[in-house]
Amino acid sequence: MISRGISSDKLPRSGFVISEQKTPSILYQNINTMQDIRRLCFKVNLIRQMQSAQFMHQSQFHAPEIERLNFKDIDEMSKLSNHDTQTPTIAEAALTKAVGVVVMSTGFESANPYCTMVLSQLAEQYFGNLVKSLTLHMESNSINKIPIKSCRPTKFKDILQMTLSENGIEKPDTLYSYYKEHLTKQNRKLCDLKAGLEGLLRDLLRPGIQDITEKQFTDDSEQFLNGDFSEEIGEDFFGFKELGLDREFGLLTSSIPLHLLHSRLANQFSQGDPKAQKIRFEDFEEFKFPKLRKKDLGNQIGILKHYYSELLVKSKAHYHKHLRKHQQMVAAGEKEIDNNGCPINFEVIKKDEDLIIIEDDDIPLKQRNNRPKVPPNG
Numbered sequence: 257m258i259s260r261g262i263s264s265d266k267l268p269r270s271g272f273v274i275s276e277q278k279t280p281s282i283l284y285q286n287i288n289t290m291q292d293i294r295r296l297c298f299k300v301n302l303i304r305q306m307q308s309a310q311f312m313h314q315s316q317f318h319a320p321e322i323e324r325l326n327f328k329d330i331d332e333m334s335k336l337s338n339h340d341t342q343t344p345t346i347a348e349a350a351l352t353k354a355v356g357v358v359v360m361s362t363g364f365e366s367a368n369p370y371c372t373m374v375l376s377q378l379a380e381q382y383f384g385n386l387v388k389s390l391t392l393h394m395e396s397n398s399i400n401k402i403p404i405k406s407c408r409p410t411k412f413k414d415i416l417q418m419t420l421s422e423n424g425i426e427k428p429d430t431l432y433s434y435y436k437e438h439l440t441k442q443n444r445k446l447c448d449l450k451a452g453l454e455g456l457l458r459d460l461l462r463p464g465i466q467d468i469t470e471k472q473f474t475d476d477s478e479q480f481l482n483g484d485f486s487e488e489i490g491e492d493f494f495g496f497k498e499l500g501l502d503r504e505f506g507l508l509t510s511s512i513p514l515h516l517l518h519s520r521l522a523n524q525f526s527q528g529d530p531k532a533q534k535i536r537f538e539d540f541e542e543f544k545f546p547k548l549r550k551k552d553l554g555n556q557i558g559i560l561k562h563y564y565s566e567l568l569v570k571s572k573a574h575y576h577k578h579l580r581k582h583q584q585m586v587a588a589g590e591k592e593i594d595n596n597g598c599p600i601n602f603e604v605i606k607k608d609e610d611l612i613i614i615e616d617d618d619i620p621l622k623q624r625n626n627r628p629k630v631p632p633n634g
Contacts, residue, residue, distance in 0.1 A: 272330045272350050282439045283361045284325055289446040290363070291322045296453040303460045325357070352376045382423070389419040551609040564613065571614045578602060 330349045333339045355375045359367055393415040420428065550571075553564045582602040585592050592600040605611055 272346070273328075282435075282443055283357050286439070286443055286446055287325060287357070287360050289443070289450055291324070293446065293450050293453060294322065296450065296457060300453060300457055300460065303457070325360075348376070348380075351379060355379055386419060386423055389422050390415065393418060548613040549609065550611040550613070553613070567613055568611075570619075571611060574614050574618070575605075575611060579604070 330353065331339075331346050352372055356367070356372055359372070359375065393410075394412075417427065420426075425431065550568060553561070553568065556564060579602075582592065582604075592602065603612075
């Protein structure tokens with residue numbers, strides 16, 4: 257191999273590498289998905305703490321260190337043609353690795369070496385019993401294996417079923433149902449859980465649509481520091497484009513100023529609290545615009561005259577309807593009240609030019625035009 261200039265990387269893989277098309281690949285997928293779920297849970301928990309806690313220590317920002325499983329060969333020398341792969345050392349290492357994968361897929365993150373050694377010895381003993389039972393039936397000189405009196409001889413399929421039955425497995429369908437009903441179903445549940453957590457994290461980090469308030473310019477102009485204007489200045493402070501809004505989550509890393517994110521999330525949480533005090537614009541509380549009347553329509557711009565002409569017809573019909581109702585109430589000696597129980601002061605116009613043009617708030621809900629609503633995602 258050295259004389260031909262071939263490296264070990266160009267040789268075909270050995271039999272100890274996990275195949276991507278077999279059952280162990282699903283175990284590896286489940287383990288990787290569990291690790292991703294743990295990272296997402298850490299990020300969601302961190303965002304929750306940022307929303308409620310006033311101060312967070314830098315040590316709380318460190319994500320858990322989780323190493324991915326590797327698919328390397330246990331023995332690189334097993335690729336060589338003149339190397340014996342059936343050595344006890346390599347077989348024991350391969351069995352220990354397989355047992356560790358099975359244990360991790362059930363939820364154990366780490367284990368004591370003595371525990372894996374005990375489980376490996378139990379697995380070794382069980383597989384040894386399978387081989388002994390299979391060899392015993394294969395090398396047996398029983399009369400059942402000889403076709404006598406037109407009886408069907410025992411085939412390898414029957415021997416395999418007897419071997420499995422003697423070692424606790426009733427039939428091969430039990431193994432298939434375990435693969436189909438347990439492993440694949442667990443894989444689907446983990447994938448759904450991961451997708452749900454990713455959506456939750458996006459919702460927690462997605463900036464909400466907020467009304468412009470004077471508080472945004474009285475708290476040391478923090479809106480200019482926390483990324484609200486990132487699209488205009490061409491920067492992305494918190495990696496929203498890497499966050500699923502564009503790509504995978506790359507937000508909670510050491511390269512991002514998390515103290516700014518903490519302040520932003522705390523402000524959003526306090527503003528979303530219904531018990532929080534809302535800022536009122538005292539300068540505009542008592543200011544009211546005068547009602548628009550028929551005599552004022554001639555002063556409007558030309559593009560609105562057609563609109564106001566149609567609105568004038570609706571205003572006349574609306575006025576005459578309420579006038580008849582007002583006259584009936586006066587004749588009956590009753591007072592007109594609104595839904596809140598307050599009396600209604602109906603204004604009877606003397607001149608046609610003083611007719612008040614109705615507004616959307618004066619029209620019943622069923623007759624109002626549907627206003628376009630902003631979707632939840634903005």
